[in-house]
Amino acid sequence: MNNLLSQIRADLKAATDLKIQNSFQRFFKEQVKYYGVKTETVGKIAKKYRSQVKTLDKQAIFALCEELFRSDYTEEAFIVSFWLPNYINHLEPSDLATFKVWIERYIDNWAKCDGFCNHTIGDLIQKHPETLPQVKRWTKSENRWLKRASAVSLIVPAKKGLFLQDALEICDVLLLDGDDMV
Numbered sequence: 001m002n003n004l005l006s007q008i009r010a011d012l013k014a015a016t017d018l019k020i021q022n023s024f025q026r027f028f029k030e031q032v033k034y035y036g037v038k039t040e041t042v043g044k045i046a047k048k049y050r051s052q053v054k055t056l057d058k059q060a061i062f063a064l065c066e067e068l069f070r071s072d073y074t075e076e077a078f079i080v081s082f083w084l085p086n087y088i089n090h091l092e093p094s095d096l097a098t099f100k101v102w103i104e105r106y107i108d109n110w111a112k113c114d115g116f117c118n119h120t121i122g123d124l125i126q127k128h129p130e131t132l133p134q135v136k137r138w139t140k141s142e143n144r145w146l147k148r149a150s151a152v153s154l155i156v157p158a159k160k161g162l163f164l165q166d167a168l169e170i171c172d173v174l175l176l177d178g179d180d181m182v
Contacts, residue, residue: 011045032109034074042075046082069106081115093128107145114152121153139173
């Protein structure tokens with residue numbers, strides 16, 4: 001795993017774009033950690049290593065993803081966001097507990113939150129609708145990123161006409177609470 005992480009990080013460093021690096025922070029209220037790599041390039045790097053990741057068992061994949069999140073680099077979090085939706089058929093409702101912990105510990109900006117939740121959690125909800133009540137409970141969390149996750153996890157399903165009433169209920173709760181989720 002360490003060798004794979006080293007290769008990914010070397011590729012990200014090599015792909016640093018000074019123009020992106022100089023403008024990256026302007027999209028965020030909070031201070032963020034980043035290499036300065038275009039999202040499209042991050043996707044290509046994620047794809048480059050996806051075949052190696054697919055051979056790992058779920059525990060190893062989750063450990064690798066957690067290490068990427070732990071680094072705090074936005075682009076490394078994006079790698080997780082590119083990989084896990086491709087692994088959706090192996091995910092179970094109980095995996096939502098792991099994802100919740102990751103959001104609470106490692107998600108610290110809107111890009112990490114939206115990238116991870118739009119597809120990974122949104123896809124998990126579509127595959128296992130019984131997870132939706134847990135996600136809806138996140139609206140009451142003290143953690144602003146968990147609150148945001150409750151809403152953005154339903155964006156992709158809602159575009160497909162799924163869980164529309166639930167998405168509106170989440171928005172109502174967050175609006176009534178006067179939350180500033182960004």
